[in-house]
Amino acid sequence: MPVAAQNELNVYESAEARFEIAAERLGLEQGLYHYMKYPEREITVYIPVAFDNGHVEIFTGYRVLHSSVRGPGKGGVRFAPDVSINEVRALAAWMTWKCAVVNIPFGGAKGGVICDPDKLSKAELERLTRRYTAQLADWFGPERDVPAPDIGTNEQTMAWIMDTYAMHVRQATTAVVTGKPLDLGGSQGRREATGRGLMLCCNKAVAQLRMKRENCRVIVQGFGNVGYHASLLLHEAGYKIIGVADIHGGLYNEKGHDIGKLYDWVYAQHKPLPEFPGGGEKVSSQEILFRPCDILVPAATENQITAQNAHRVDCRILCEGANGPTTSHADQVIEQKGIFVIPDILGNAGGVTVSYFEWVQDRQGFFWRESEVNERLQDVMERSFDQVVEYAEVHGVNNRIAAYIVAIDRVARALKLRGFYA
């Protein structure tokens, strides 16, 4: 995916820009402002990995805890070649605000390793994951910091993290990580949760704007865990998915895509998405963002909608599946166009919400039915959506700033009650 132009803010500055606007609107006191602006800790680890051929290489990994004010740190671990400390720092702060928007008792954290998981064998990835976990074992824990999947990591990665941690602390500790396989204390519905949360937000937005689902044309950028499940669930809910894209390119089809068949092509047959036979017009994964549609769901990576290209976005609802797909410089353009924004910290919060359910189930040793998980998720998403929209209306701010204000206010209240330990 293309990254933002050089003069565009980096993601951390983008995250900070929104925090600052919201903090000012909220009249946040100086001390609280400074406390919340900076992370609590940042750890860099250098991870030696022996390749299958015996050759050893050192990888760089990070774990940033932005806040533990409302509960243990929570957030994914990203394996990607362009991971940087600035990115992990931004993603950790976004996790704090995301958990606070949906009011689950977690702080925010994020991890990352600079590597290309597609170029490593399964055994190499396992060694990398285990050594990363071992180096961070003192900081992880169900009451300390709880990792989860993100770009480049999956249920298997979480199983390795869980096992490595368990070996170090000498007891099975399923709640140390979420997004695990079902056989290891994972939760029903976790895999689909981010996509389901996006679908639930779209339903709410469509009802509010008095649009009809069956008339809504949707474009989804990204076909990984988030993009695929969002496309499938939106498709099943009656929306017409006219555009899909992954890292190899996109497909535009006015008649609508069959998401099940596309999934089979990409994941069972391991073929490139744009080569899907009869799939429609080939469009680049960036150009797909600018095709006219009713709902645009960027669900790939950050910095996709920038000050340079935001004027070309042609949708009624922008529902953010990725973290930070829109830069802060693009916010104004999107607002001027009258686009209804479901900001990332609300739209994609379904994933961490079901992570919370997983953590609760692991700690209780009592597991819920999928229908129970989905019902509770719907409740959380709809309530959070209503709060953000109501706040935006009452205070005359856009949805994104409203979401930040709801979140910052919750963290600030907890922080005031705790006070500053000296």
Ligand code: GLU
């Ligand atoms: N990586 C996901 C996110 O960015 C999930 C985090 C989690 O479940 O802890 O929201």
